[in-house]
Amino acid sequence: MKLAARLLDLAHSHGMRSIVVVGTGKNVGKTVVVRALCESAWAADPTLGLTSIGRDGEAFDVSDALAKPRLFLRQGTLIATARAAVPATPACEIVDLSNLHTAIGDLLYARVRTGAYYEIAGPPTAWGIRAVIERLFDLGCSRVIVDGAVDRIAALAGGKDGVIVATGAAAGATPQEAVENITALVRRLGVPIVDSARPMLRIDGALTAEAAAAFSEARERRQIVVRDPTQITFSAKAFLRAAERLDLRCERPLTVIAATVASIGRERYFEPDEFARRVAQATALPTFDLYTGKATAA
Amino acid sequence: MNWESFADPLTRGALQLDWLAAALEPVSEYGRREFALLVPFSPGQIEPLRANLKIVDRFAKELDPSRVDAIRDALRAAPDAIGAIARGAMGETFTDAALLEVQRFCDVVGRVRGLLEGVRAWSSEAPGEIEEVARALERGRSGKFGFYLADGFDETLSAARAAAGAAQAEYDVARRTLAERVCGRLGREDIGSDEFILMREDLRGDLPSDVHLIREAPTYYLCELKLDGRSLEALARRDAAAESVAQAEEAVRARLSDVVRRNSAGLNRECGSLGRIDLLIAKVRFAQQHDCVMPEIVAEASIAFEDGRFLPLADELARSGREYFTISLDLHDVAVLTGPNMGGKSAALRACGFIAACTAFGIPVPARSARVGLFARVGWLGIGGDEEPGGLLSSFAKEVIRLREVLARGTSQVLVLVDEFARTTTPHEGKALLVALIERLRAAKGCAFIATHLPGVAGAAGTRHFGVRGLRKVPQSRVTADVPAALAELAAQMDYTIAEISEDQEPQTDAIALAQLLGLDDELIAAARMALTWTR
Numbered sequence: 001m002k003l004a005a006r007l008l009d010l011a012h013s014h015g016m017r018s019i020v021v022v023g024t025g026k027n028v029g030k031t032v033v034v035r036a037l038c039e040s041a042w043a044a045d046p047t048l049g050l051t052s053i054g055r056d057g058e059a060f061d062v063s064d065a066l067a068k069p070r071l072f073l074r075q076g077t078l079i080a081t082a083r084a085a086v087p088a089t090p091a092c093e094i095v096d097l098s099n100l101h102t103a104i105g106d107l108l109y110a111r112v113r114t115g116a117y118y119e120i121a122g123p124p125t126a127w128g129i130r131a132v133i134e135r136l137f138d139l140g141c142s143r144v145i146v147d148g149a150v151d152r153i154a155a156l157a158g159g160k161d162g163v164i165v166a167t168g169a170a171a172g173a174t175p176q177e178a179v180e181n182i183t184a185l186v187r188r189l190g191v192p193i194v195d196s197a198r199p200m201l202r203i204d205g206a207l208t209a210e211a212a213a214a215f216s217e218a219r220e221r222r223q224i225v226v227r228d229p230t231q232i233t234f235s236a237k238a239f240l241r242a243a244e245r246l247d248l249r250c251e252r253p254l255t256v257i258a259a260t261v262a263s264i265g266r267e268r269y270f271e272p273d274e275f276a277r278r279v280a281q282a283t284a285l286p287t288f289d290l291y292t293g294k295a296t297a298a
Numbered sequence: 299m300n301w302e303s304f305a306d307p308l309t310r311g312a313l314q315l316d317w318l319a320a321a322l323e324p325v326s327e328y329g330r331r332e333f334a335l336l337v338p339f340s341p342g343q344i345e346p347l348r349a350n351l352k353i354v355d356r357f358a359k360e361l362d363p364s365r366v367d368a369i370r371d372a373l374r375a376a377p378d379a380i381g382a383i384a385r386g387a388m389g390e391t392f393t394d395a396a397l398l399e400v401q402r403f404c405d406v407v408g409r410v411r412g413l414l415e416g417v418r419a420w421s422s423e424a425p426g427e428i429e430e431v432a433r434a435l436e437r438g439r440s441g442k443f444g445f446y447l448a449d450g451f452d453e454t455l456s457a458a459r460a461a462a463g464a465a466q467a468e469y470d471v472a473r474r475t476l477a478e479r480v481c482g483r484l485g486r487e488d489i490g491s492d493e494f495i496l497m498r499e500d501l502r503g504d505l506p507s508d509v510h511l512i513r514e515a516p517t518y519y520l521c522e523l524k525l526d527g528r529s530l531e532a533l534a535r536r537d538a539a540a541e542s543v544a545q546a547e548e549a550v551r552a553r554l555s556d557v558v559r560r561n562s563a564g565l566n567r568e569c570g571s572l573g574r575i576d577l578l579i580a581k582v583r584f585a586q587q588h589d590c591v592m593p594e595i596v597a598e599a600s601i602a603f604e605d606g607r608f609l610p611l612a613d614e615l616a617r618s619g620r621e622y623f624t625i626s627l628d629l630h631d632v633a634v635l636t637g638p639n640m641g642g643k644s645a646a647l648r649a650c651g652f653i654a655a656c657t658a659f660g661i662p663v664p665a666r667s668a669r670v671g672l673f674a675r676v677g678w679l680g681i682g683g684d685e686e687p688g689g690l691l692s693s694f695a696k697e698v699i700r701l702r703e704v705l706a707r708g709t710s711q712v713l714v715l716v717d718e719f720a721r722t723t724t725p726h727e728g729k730a731l732l733v734a735l736i737e738r739l740r741a742a743k744g745c746a747f748i749a750t751h752l753p754g755v756a757g758a759a760g761t762r763h764f765g766v767r768g769l770r771k772v773p774q775s776r777v778t779a780d781v782p783a784a785l786a787e788l789a790a791q792m793d794y795t796i797a798e799i800s801e802d803q804e805p806q807t808d809a810i811a812l813a814q815l816l817g818l819d820d821e822l823i824a825a826a827r828m829a830l831t832w833t834r
Contacts, residue, residue, distance in 0.1 A: 002488045083395045088551075089544035090462075093446035094398045097377060108395055113446065114459070114543070115466060263495065264513075264520055271517050272495050291495040292518075293486045 003288055004036035006295060007164065007258055008044070008143075010286060014257050016162030018049075018133055018144035020153055021260075022189075024181045028168035029262030029290065034147045035071055036290050041143050046076030049136030051122040052147035053129050070117045077112040078141055080132045082121035090114035095139060100128050107132070109139060120147060126154040126230075133161070150185065150230070157228035158252030163189060165256060167279060169265030175275050182259060183282040184236030187243055189256050191229045194249040200225045209234035212242040220246060228252040259287045304338045304658055305651075308700065309678035312717075313651040314610035321588075321609075322580045322661065325370050326406075327378035328569055329576025336577070338658035341599075341672045341711045348595050350660040355592045358582045358662070360417045366583050372409040373576050379403040380569050387562035391548070392555040397435060398445035400558055400565070404432040407568055410575060427564025434557040447547055451554075455546035462539035469532035476529050480508050493522050581661050590662035593653070593670040599711050599745040600630035601650055605666035608649040612664075620786065623794040624666075625649060627764070632739045634756035635749040635796065637766025638808035640785075642794045643749040644681065646766075647715040650747055651676045654713050673713045673745070677704040680717030680749075693722045701735070709739055714746035721751065728752055733759045763800065767793035769808045784815055 011019050019037060023030040034050075041048045050073065073079065078095065082102040086092055092110035100107040102121045112118065123129055129146065133156075136144045146161075153163065165186055172178030194200055200223040203211070207226050212234065215224060224246050226232055232239065232248065242248065259279050263272040272292050280287035280296040287296045299319045301310055310316065324333050339347040361369075382396040392400070407428050440446040449456035477489050483506045484496060493512060496505070496519045505511060505519065513520040525533065558565070584590065588609055605624035612622035625646050637643050649664075656663045657670040679700055691699070697719055704714065719735070720728030729752045736759040739746045748755070756763030769791050810830065814823045 083393070086393070086395065088393070089547050090540065091394055091447040091547050093440050093444050094394050095441065095444040097395065097398065097402075097443075111444075114462065116540075264493070269513070269515060269520075271515075273497060273517075289495070291493065291520075292497060293488060293494065 002040060003290055003293055003295060004033075004040035005044070007033075007037060007260075007288055008040050010257055011162040011164075014162050014255060016160055016255065016257065017137070018146060018156075018159075018161045019164060019257075020146040020148040020156055020161050021164045021166060022148040022150045022153060022185075024150075024165065024167040024171040024178070024185055027170040027266060028166045029260060030147060030166045031071065032262065032290055033164065033166050033260050033288075034145060037145050038071070038073060038077065041145065042074045042077060045142050046074065047078070047140055047142045048076070049078045049080070049133075049139070049141030049144040050120060050147075051080035051129065051132050051136065051144070052120040053122055053124065053149045053152045071120060072115065073112045073118045074115045075112055078109060078136055078139055079112065079118060079120055080107060080109050080122055080136060081119065082106065083108050085119040085121045086110055087116065087118065090116050096135075098132075098135070100131065109135065122146075124152065126152050126156075129153075130156065130159075150189075152230075153254065154228050154230040157230070157250070157254050161255070162257040163254050164258050164260060165189070165283075165285075166260045166262070168262030169268050169270045169275075170262075173268075175270045175278060178270070178275070179278045179282050180240070181236045182279055184239045186256050186259065186283040186285060188232050188239050189229045189254045191226070191232065191248050191250045191253065193253045194223055194225045194251055198223055200249070203231070206231050206233045207248075209238045209242075212238070212246060216242065216245045223247045223249045225249045225251060229254050256285065259283050259285045261287060261289045262291060263289065264291060299333060299659065300335070300337045303675065304673075305655065305676050305678075306703075309651070309676055309715075312678040312715075313648055313655060313676065315652075315655055317610040317613070318652070318655065318661075322577075322584055324573075324576035324580045325374040326376045326572060326576045327380075328376065328573030329373065329580065330573075332570075332573035332577045333580075336659060338655075339660060339672055341674050344595055344597060344672060347657075347660055347672060351592045351595070351662070354578065354581045354585065354660065354662060357417060357578060358585045361414075361579075361582060363583070363586050365413055366579055366586065369410055369413045369575070369579050370583065372406055372413060373572065373579070375402070376406040376572060377402045379565070383558065383562050383565045383569070386555055386558040387566075389559065390555070391551050392558065394438075394445060394447055394551075397438060397447075397551070397554055397558075400431060401435040401438065401445055402443075403565070403569075404428050404435070407572065408432065410572065414575075427561035428568055431558055431561050431565065434554055438554075447550055451550045452546060455543070455550055458539070458542040458546040462536070462543045465532070465536040465539040469529065469536040472529040472532040473523075473525070476508055476523060476526055480506055480523060483508075489523065493520060495519070496521055585662035588664050590656075590664050591667055593657050593663045593665075593668035595657070596669055596671050598630060599671045599673060599713070599743070600628075601654055601668075601670050601713065601745065602628040602630070603649075603653055603663065603665040603668040603670070606649045606653055606668065607664040608645050608652050609664050610652075611645055611648070618782075620789065623789075623792075625794060625796050627796055629745060629747055631762065632736050632744060632746040632748065632759075633762040633764055634736070634759070635747055635764045635766070636751065636753075636756075637749075637796075638768040638792075639812055640788055641766035641768055641792060641808070642796075643766060644717050646796055647678075647717055647747055647749055651678065651713065651715050671745070672711075674711040675707065676713045676715065677707065677709075678715050678717070679704055680715075680719050681721075694720065697722075705738070709742040709744040709746075712744060714739060714744060716746065716748040716750075718750055719748070725752055729755055729758065736761055762798060764796050765799040767795045767797065769793070769811060781816070784817070788812070788815060 021030050021033050082104045084105045093113055095109040095111050098107040100123045104121050133144050167182040171181050202225045228250050261276045261279050263270040263275045276287050276289045276296045280298055284298045286298050377399040379399045382399050437448055437450045438445045508524050509521045510524040604626040615622045635643050653663045654673050720731050732755050810826050
């Protein structure tokens, strides 16, 4: 079975209707993963929905003007994107208009009628992305793929959405640093659900590094409970330290199902197999490298 | 709604005119635009107001509530096509999303027309233009909500797409064949991205000739597929075919845009018409929901109604399961209103202001019948207006400043509503100020309703005196904890009727009975009754 198909299969085995791909940073192969997932999902069932938290699939990165991998979408794919991002040609079927907004204007739903490169610019808010996913299912999608962002997936917590975390050589100056970053992110997103039978301390809003340090200093033994994992808002290293000392929990957990690695970056390259092996070992997740075509078991 | 000329913020707060605005909110962007521009009829515009109210009346009589709701549902679905139509009028070629907006707009116009069929008071603004545009776009209708630049619009487009589909399929086959060949040589399942990594240890022999080397590392090669001659030729044919499709699609869009542009004046008129219908239907719905009547408009600055209601309070009471008692009144001058606490004096004043506001904006009024003049303004003075900051001023000082503002704006064609002015100063000076105010308002031939607890004001000023009838009997039970129950019992015993009484008639006050009902201890109540006999 092809690699992306195995990723989809993994999501299916977890009972996930939608898949959200998030990255540990920029240029870690997120779009490559989304593109491969789309190709694979489309081959299985063309009633596929796609959206993005923010903007993806553009030819050049708007922040550094460097070329980016583009999204080639097949006929039948339903996209939720900005009106301004819909290409004049080939014409799409405009399925519905929306009152939601994206960074580049109003959102609409369009069905790809001719395979071509498309740019996806979805709503920037967590609640907006939840609404879009629901609407895509309403419009007949059997599966939805979201090009996501770590800090904006709060609305997906507690739902049937599987998270794939992408990392790559751009995510750290050394393989060690990149591995630490993805480990911290995966552990943060995978904060377990609260045990209601045990003492707990609920945090309204975000758990900051300062608050976590204070709890740690006070040798807090109760469960520290946030609404969802995105409410834990501190760096990778700080999180790993806090997680060693505190019993961090959430009310609405996220389900991280896999990691992907891109060992080639614009500025550096990591040894591919070794990098994938270390990520799989540290995160305890099945790890996929779409560039080498290899999967590494957890 | 533009309240600025009609009621200042304090008056708006006291009369809860924001409640009225919310109750009249149209459902479409077109209606909301009209609503934002809505201004009150001024005192000289009696005939236009009568004509306006007559239209509302006819619609309210001819449309049953379910049809009104259906029209609002249709209007709610109307996209805001004004921007697209304007750009089209300037010669811009429409995007497919804009064509969908125009199509949906035409659909809404058609649906609203259908729902208004048979209503004699209505006629379409631009029937021909809408139909021509709708006809032109019909081939693009796709599914329940969508639009697609379908092959049926143009044979050239259809042929170009067929050719492009074939060219794409040819390229896909050529590239897939190439990729499979490379995968076979490399012994891997697939090539997951444009660029792919090949581990040196996995490579048997040299790199295949179909692979382009991007980067060489000690343990791996970063590569990409090198398109062969067949793939490159297929790619060139695909790109050429895609260009033909682009040209054909743009030609169809230009043709459709031209149809919209030719009819843009009519479409614009219909946008305005939809807005006016939305606003009109909002008024009709308001009238039907709140059982309103068309007021008779009179030239004098006066207000008279039977069974009038202050709707925000009636709504609040209904939500808590309590009854609202209507009032009837004929006010054509300056009159004084007295009565017990909780007897509805403030609600009576507010009902007057609310009915005057409805009338000024051409809205049916909440009453069984009404005869109302066109007021240029309503001015509220006293309890209930949102308090403005002013910590250094006493309550009385704030009232005086407020009175100065109301008088400064002039009192001609103004309905002045005064709720317990000067209640916080000495009674004899407060009474003197009220009498003086009444004389000023009467001299200006103003219309005012002045609620007060101060005795003898009407007699001293020589003006009409209305009184709330008050408690029929003093409730016997005393409720200490359950205030809502006490209020319900009080309401059951209160006669809220407002009737004209003689100038010097002492108003029924019932304050001590009310205090007893609300749980003041017997000893204090007895002492109060004793003190009352002494002060008399």
